[in-house]
Amino acid sequence: MISHYFTLLIGAELFQNIMHIERESKLRIIKKKFTLLLLFFVAAIYNISAATKGLSINEPYIIVIDPGHGGGKIGAKGRKSTEKDIVLDISKKLKTLLEAQIPNAKVLLTRTTDIDVTFLSRIQLANKNKANIFISIHANSADVDIRVRNKNGKYVNSVRRNPKVRGTETLVLGFHRMAEQDVAIRENADLLLEDNYKEDFSDFNPSDPSSYIIFQLMRNQYRRESIKLASLIQGQYVKSAKIDRGVKEQGLAVLSKATMPAVLTEIGFISSPEEEEYMLSAKGQEEIAQNLTNAIKMYKEHLKI
Secondary structure: OHHHHHHHHHHHHHHHHHHOOOOOOHHHHHHHHHHHHHHHHHHHHHHHHHHHOOOOOOOOEEEEEEEOOEOOEOOOEOOOOEHHHHHHHHHHHHHHHHHHHOOOEEEEEOOOOOOOOOHHHHHHHHHHOOOOEEEEEEEEOOOEEEEEEOOOOOEEEEEEOOOOOOOEEEEEEOHHHOHHHHHHHHHOHHHHHHHHHHHHOOOOOOOOHHHHHHHHHHHHHHHHHHHHHHHHHHHHHHHOOOOEEEEEEEOOOOOOOOOOOEEEEEEEEOOOHHHHHHHHOHHHHHHHHHHHHHHHHHHHHHOOO
16 A cells, blocks of 8 residues: 555665664663654655645646746757747647546646746746646757858857767756755745644644754655656657667756656657657657656556555
8 A cells, every 4th residue: 555655665764764873872862763753654644645645536636747948948959840849839738638638637837838937937836836746848959069160261150960869768856966855845844744734743843953854755755756757758658669768867957946756858859850750740749748648647556556
């Protein structure tokens, strides 16, 4: 059951923390163990309610879809198109499919038109709405900007094409930026815990240094679930005969302040003429949107186990 799954994960990490205080005085040991047990109880309840949020038929399952770039920030550029336009088209199709195939889905887009949205505003939309998952959609490129001399001997901008590079990959937050999640989680402590904290745990103090343990557990749980979601997305791409470049960790600003499982998926290489045509086609866009829908449905089902 979901309660056993999360409780075991959290209990294992708390056990490690308890073992580090063996050399302290007996009184301090008792106090710390009591605090850790309290945190274990709070964290277990939080993780169960957070993970299963939206799994009831009467409760919305909130999905935030982030079409990358926009406005003056066009992203990668293909021979016929730009990244910002392709990912917006696919994001709109994804929203339609999710709302049609997941009965209690509430899908929010960080942009619905060709406008620039800051990194912070994108993830704040998800945090504010207590989203269950956050997916940022991008198109990749292997082209490289270079400086070359023209026939007059002057240096000008040019592009070195790499049309043979193809495939999909999905990214999760790398360890070197995970400290930013601790800050975001602490800043959102009331929001994250309000369902139980204000009513049942009035003595629990998020500003107490010992309470940081719970924030560490939340961060680790987001990472585990992000990797699970990313793996399911890649698995769906493979089923559609797309090249699998795997799940990777990177220091991505758009994911660094997420207080939920969050991934960035690269749906293909716009620098590849073949993949650009596919991403521009109605068939390709529908297939990519369905790949992502299937992965989200599988992820949601995984939480019920």
